[in-house]
Amino acid sequence: MKNHPVSRLLFGVVCFCSYPVFVAGAGIDGDLQRQSLNPLAILIFFLFVVATLSITYWAAKKTSTSSTFYNAGGKITGLQNGTAIAGDFMSAASLLGITGLIFIGGFDGLVLGLGAFTGWPIMLFLLAKRVRNLGNYTFIDVVSERLDKTQIRSVAILGTIVTVILYLIAQMVGAGKLIELLFGLPYEYAVVIVSGLVLAYVTFGGMLATTWVQIVKAILLLTGVTMTAFLVLLQTGFSLDNLFQAATLKHPKGEAILGPGVLFSDPVQIVTIMVSMTFGTLGLPHILMRLFTVSDMVEAKRSVAYASGFMGYFFLLLVVIGFGSIIMITGESQFYGTDGKLIGGTNMTAIHLASAVGGDLLTGFMSAVTFATILAVVAGLTVSGAAAISHDFYAQILCKGKPDEKKELFLTRLTTVVIGVIAILLGIAFQNENVAFIATMPMVVAASVNFPILFLSLFWPGLTTRGAVLGALVGLISSVSLIVIGPQVWVSVLGFENAIFPYNYPALFTMPLAIITAWIISGIDRSARGEVDRSNYYLLLPRSELGPKVSD
Amino acid sequence: MKSDKVRHFIQRRIRRRFLFAGVTLILYFSYALNYTEMGSFLNQRLGNSYISGSLLMYALIIISSIGLEWIFLRTQEEMSSQGDEG
Numbered sequence: 001m002k003n004h005p006v007s008r009l010l011f012g013v014v015c016f017c018s019y020p021v022f023v024a025g026a027g028i029d030g031d032l033q034r035q036s037l038n039p040l041a042i043l044i045f046f047l048f049v050v051a052t053l054s055i056t057y058w059a060a061k062k063t064s065t066s067s068t069f070y071n072a073g074g075k076i077t078g079l080q081n082g083t084a085i086a087g088d089f090m091s092a093a094s095l096l097g098i099t100g101l102i103f104i105g106g107f108d109g110l111v112l113g114l115g116a117f118t119g120w121p122i123m124l125f126l127l128a129k130r131v132r133n134l135g136n137y138t139f140i141d142v143v144s145e146r147l148d149k150t151q152i153r154s155v156a157i158l159g160t161i162v163t164v165i166l167y168l169i170a171q172m173v174g175a176g177k178l179i180e181l182l183f184g185l186p187y188e189y190a191v192v193i194v195s196g197l198v199l200a201y202v203t204f205g206g207m208l209a210t211t212w213v214q215i216v217k218a219i220l221l222l223t224g225v226t227m228t229a230f231l232v233l234l235q236t237g238f239s240l241d242n243l244f245q246a247a248t249l250k251h252p253k254g255e256a257i258l259g260p261g262v263l264f265s266d267p268v269q270i271v272t273i274m275v276s277m278t279f280g281t282l283g284l285p286h287i288l289m290r291l292f293t294v295s296d297m298v299e300a301k302r303s304v305a306y307a308s309g310f311m312g313y314f315f316l317l318l319v320v321i322g323f324g325s326i327i328m329i330t331g332e333s334q335f336y337g338t339d340g341k342l343i344g345g346t347n348m349t350a351i352h353l354a355s356a357v358g359g360d361l362l363t364g365f366m367s368a369v370t371f372a373t374i375l376a377v378v379a380g381l382t383v384s385g386a387a388a389i390s391h392d393f394y395a396q397i398l399c400k401g402k403p404d405e406k407k408e409l410f411l412t413r414l415t416t417v418v419i420g421v422i423a424i425l426l427g428i429a430f431q432n433e434n435v436a437f438i439a440t441m442p443m444v445v446a447a448s449v450n451f452p453i454l455f456l457s458l459f460w461p462g463l464t465t466r467g468a469v470l471g472a473l474v475g476l477i478s479s480v481s482l483i484v485i486g487p488q489v490w491v492s493v494l495g496f497e498n499a500i501f502p503y504n505y506p507a508l509f510t511m512p513l514a515i516i517t518a519w520i521i522s523g524i525d526r527s528a529r530g531e532v533d534r535s536n537y538y539l540l541l542p543r544s545e546l547g548p549k550v551s552d
Numbered sequence: 553m554k555s556d557k558v559r560h561f562i563q564r565r566i567r568r569r570f571l572f573a574g575v576t577l578i579l580y581f582s583y584a585l586n587y588t589e590m591g592s593f594l595n596q597r598l599g600n601s602y603i604s605g606s607l608l609m610y611a612l613i614i615i616s617s618i619g620l621e622w623i624f625l626r627t628q629e630e631m632s633s634q635g636d637e638g
Contacts, residue, residue: 107586107604107606107607107610110607110610111583113610114580114583114610114613114614117614117617118576118577118580118613118617120617121572121573121576121617121618121620121621122573122576122577124621124624124625125569125570125572125573125576125621125624126569126570126573240603241601241602241603244601244602244603244604244607245602248602255602258595258597258602258603258604258606258607259586259591259594259595259604259606259607260586260587260591260595260606261587261591264587265587266587267584267587267588270583270584270587271581271584274580274581274583274584278580301625301628302625304621305621305622305625308617308618308621309618312614312615312617312618315614316611316614316615319607319610319611459566541562542558542562545562545565545566546558546562
């Protein structure tokens with residue numbers, strides 16, 4: 001397991017498509033060849049930066065209050081927000097990582113695409129409307145409507161900050177490595193550039209600028225994958241049958257790549273990945289925060305439906321791109337180094353494919369999209385982290401919901417700068433570390449801490465503050481502990497021969513543990529506060545289902 | 553009387569939410585069957601084509617999930633208008 005390339009790639013890919021943290025497992029600790037400076041990629045990226053900074057200049061004029069900073073004034077339309085959600089969640093890294101997995105394992109690589117997609121229909125069916133109706137800026141607002149504000153906010157802030165910081169570390173390390181690889185820029189430069197640009201977007205433009213950066217990025221990414229898939233299908237006469245046949249003829253595993261078993265064979269391992277991906281998505285603070293940028297519950301539902309449509313399209317195209325890469329790259333000497341390995345590692349498969357079907361122009365475009373993706377994702381994370389500190393902690397806990405508006409906005413911007421500096425420091429500090437386990441944690445923590453308290457507070461009348469707090473803490477401790485004694489830390493980092501816990505993604509076990517704990521503790525909770533929490537469910541039910549106007 | 557109607561209306565909606573979520577999760581986790589003994593059955597090629605049942609399953613799960621979302625939104629609009637009338 002320790003140095004197995006599939007396992008390293010898998011770690012990275014899960015991070016990629018989950019939030020989409022930018023970690024290429026193979027790109028983190030593998031020996032990668034830095035590419036020569038790509039002028040076209042730099043030109044396209046420069047145009048992207050000019051466009052997004054112009055957007056930020058425009059957005060900064062409209063971001064004068066903390067409300068507009070957190071949720072863009074709630075004036076984003078459903079279509080815009082759906083595109084921004086897709087831009088926040090679906091990354092060029094999903095493209096690189098999943099394409100790489102399909103390249104080496106065929107069908108098995110698709111499980112991560114499916115996992116990344118399926119959280120979205122569930123988000124629409126269960127969460128979108130209720131979260132929008134009960135909250136203002138963060139998902140923490142939603143749970144604190146019903147439960148004791150100070151206690152549940154403290155725990156939920158912990159869940160948010162842990163998720164955001166771990167996420168940022170993985171993001172920055174992956175960003176540095178991948179940009180080094182794609183653009184030929186030194187690692188530290190890449191980390192500083194990413195952080196500097198994100199600080200400019202978020203500090204001045206808040207959620208409005210972040211939204212438009214994510215929209216532009218989503219359009220670029222979808223354009224890039226559409227062009228690549230079209231050019232692949234052009235080679236196969238627009239026949240999927242020809243595509244798969246040619247892939248089986250080229251791949252060393254032959255027809256085995258059309259079904260399961262090349263990379264994974266344990267069904268429990270598959271289910272652990274699926275649970276972590278789906279329920280982790282439902283607990284990601286920066287994704288949930290996007291639901292508050294629209295005017296009402298109808299637009300919130302539309303946002304999720306649009307986002308789901310864009311992502312479904314993206315993950316379907318990955319089948320063409322992944323199997324196309326097998327046809328176009330396998331055995332082509334220009335893509336292999338003197339050591340016989342793919343130049344840049346397996347995560348470069350999609351870029352090599354762009355080169356094979358679209359020449360320098362498409363390669364430059366896809367490389368620039370990759371950089372743009374990192375900016376969009378880090379921007380979303382930074383807004384979410386800043387809101388947790390300035391809104392949830394300062395305004396709601398310290399100021400009891402009555403903060404000074406100017407002070408809050410100042411603190412929000414200050415927090416943004418601090419998060420940016422922390423991102424640079426952590427990115428550089430973890431430069432030579434194996435961060436695969438850090439990349440796994442946010443998704444598992446989100447599934448085991450944030451999702452259970454959010455879901456139970458929305459749908460279970462019996463939940464009490466005591467149950468929610470203890471359930472969340474059990475979810476947090478158990479998920480971190482099982483990751484530490486699992487293969488990624490126990491074997492890969494600490495060097496033991498065998499892991500105590502056999503799975504990399506323990507959410508299959510830790511999420512139910514958190515829910516059961518909350519259920520038991522709430523059941524035996526006879527406190528006065530517990531009675532208030534239970535009755536609050538029924539008081540809030542009409543508002544959560546019908547909206548504030550109707551329930552009034 | 554009116555609050556009873558509202559309560560029933562909300563309960564219907566909640567049941568519908570869980571029905572759609574349940575169907576989606578069943579579809580999703582059925583993908584894991586590919587990694588059980590059923591895998592060899594699901595993985596068969598469709599006729600003479602190189603498209604396997606497993607690959608088709610991947611695409612169908614995504615497409616049917618989007619279809620379920622569309623049905624959910626449409627039926628919810630109808631329910632809302634009925635609720636408004638009620």
